[in-house]
Amino acid sequence: MRHVYGWLLLTPAAILLIAFTHFPTLATVYESLFSKGSTIRPSRFTGFSNYESMMEDPVFWKVLTNNFWFAVGTIPLSVGLAIAMALLVNRTLPGRSLLRLAYFTPTILPMIAVANIWLFFYSPDIGLIDQILGSFGIAGHNWLGDPDTVLPAIILMTVWKEAGFFMIFYLAALQHFPEELEEAATLEGASRWYYFRRVVFPLLMPTTLFVLINAVLNSFKLVDHLFVLTKGGPNNASNLLLYYIYENAFSYFDTNYAATLTVVLLVILAVLALAQFFFLDRRIHYR
Template identity: 45%
Template sequence: MNRMAEPKFPASVVTATRVVGARERVRSRRRVMALARPYLYILPTFFFLFIFTHYPILKTFYLSLFKWNLATPKREFVGLNNYLQAGSTPLFWQVLQNNVLYAVGTIPISIALALGLALLINQKIRGLAIYRAALFYPTIIPMAAAAMIWLWILTPSYGLVNFYGKALGLPDIHWLGHSRFALWALVLVGVWKRLGHYMVIFLAGLQVIPEHLYEAAILEGASPWQRFWRITFPLLSPTTFFVAIMAVIDSFQVIDQVYLMTQGGPGNNTNLFIFYIYQNAFRFFDMGYASAVSGILFLILLGLTVLAFGILQRRVHYA
C-alpha cells in the first residue's frame, strides 16, 4: 500500500499562505465594507425617514379602516366606512370647497403680483435692495405673528382697515366674523405672507433668461410688450407652473392662520383641511375618521405633485 505521505510544507510556505489568507480576508472585508458603506451613509436619514414619514403614511391608511374614537376606545375594523362617512358628511364637502376657494382666490392674484413685482425688481434701478427687503420680509416672519398683525388691523371699529374703509364710505365690518368675508380675509393674509417668496422664485427664473434674446429682439424692433409675451413669458413658463403648484400645495397646508384668526368660523366658513383633521383628531378624538381625512388629503397632494412633475417634463419650454 502506497501510502501517500502527508504533504509537508516547509514552515516558510505555511507562513506565506497564512499571510495570503489574511490579506485575502482583509481584502474581502474591505470589499464588504465598500458594499456596505453607501448604506451606512444613508442609514441615519432613512432611520428617521422611515419612522416619521413612511411608516406614518402607511399607518394612517391602516388606521383609516378602523372605527376608533371616544365611543369605541377599542379599535374596530370597519373597512371603508370612514371614507363613506366623509363622503356623506356635508361639512367634509364644505371644507373641500373652502380649500378650493382659498386656492382659487390665492393663485391668480399671487402669480400676477409676484410676476409683476419680479419684473419691476429685475430692472436695474436704485434702491433695489430696499424694495426687495420690504417685499420679502413677510416670508421670514412666523405665520403666527402675521396672524396677530392682521387680527389687529382687521379688527372692527378700531382696526386700520375699517378706519380707512369708513373714510371711503364702507360700513364698519367685522371681516373675520363675517360669513361672506372671513375666507377672503384669510386669503389676503396668505397672499401678503407668501408674495415675497413667490417673487424671488420668479426673479430666479428671470435671471436665467439669456440677455442676448432681448438684444436681438430690440434690434428687430420688438416693443416691450412683445418682448414680454414672446420671450419672457414663454421662457418663464416652468417657473410660473412651479409657483402655481406650490401655491396650491401651500393652500392645502394652511392651518396656523385658521387656528389663530377664525378657529374655522364663522359657521365653518373658514374650516380648511388641516384644521378639520385637527378638530376630529384632537378635539373629538375620532382618530379613525381623522386618519381617513388625512389619507384623502395625502392623495390629493400626491396627485397634484405627480401631475405637476408629469406636465413639467412634457409640456413646458426650457431655455
C-alpha cells in the same frame, strides 16, 4: 463592500424617514378602516364605513370647497404679483435692493405673527380697515365674522405673505436670461408688452409650473393663521382640510376619522407629486 457602506451611511436617515413618513402613511390608511374606540366599545374593523360617513359629512365638503376657493383665490394673484415684482426689480432702477427687501420680508415672518398683525386690520369697528373706511363715512364690517368675507380676507393676507417668496424663483430664472434677448427685441421694435407676452412669459413657463405646484401644496399645508384669526369659523366658513384634521384628532379625539381625512389629503398630495414628476424638468431649477 460599497453596498454595505452605502446602506450604513444611509441608516440614520432611513430609520427616521421610515418612522415619521413611510410607516405613518401606511398606518394612516390602516387606521382609517377602524371605528372610533371608547372605553366601553373598543375600536374595531369597519371597512369603508368611515369613508361613507365622510361622504355624508357636510363639514368635509365645506372644508374641501374652502380649500378649492382658497387655492383659486390665492394662487393666480400671488403668482401674477410675483412675476410683476420680479420684472420690476430685475431692471436697474432707483432703490432696487430696498424694493426687493420690501417684497421679500413677509416670507421671513411666521404665519402666526402675520395673522396677529392682520387680525387688527380686520377687527370690526376698531380695526384699521374699518377706521379708514369710517373716515370716508362707510360703516364698519366684521370682516372675519361674516361667512361671505372671511375667506377673501384670509386670501388677501396669504397673497401678501406668499408673493415675495414666489418672486425669488422668477428672479432666479430672469438672471439666466441672456442680455441680448431684450436688445434684439428692442432693435426689432417690439413693444415691451409684446416682448413680455411673446418672449419673457413663455421662457418663464417652467418656473411658473414649479411655482404653481408649490403654491397648491402650500394651500393645503398652510393653516397656522386659522388658529389666531378664526378657528375655522364662523360656522366653518374659513375651515381648511388640515385644520379640520387637527380638530378631529385633538379636539374631538376621533383619530380614526382624522386618519380618514388624512388619506384624502395624502391622495391630493400624491396627485400633485405625479403632476410635478410628469410636467417638470427638475434640472431647470436645480442646475
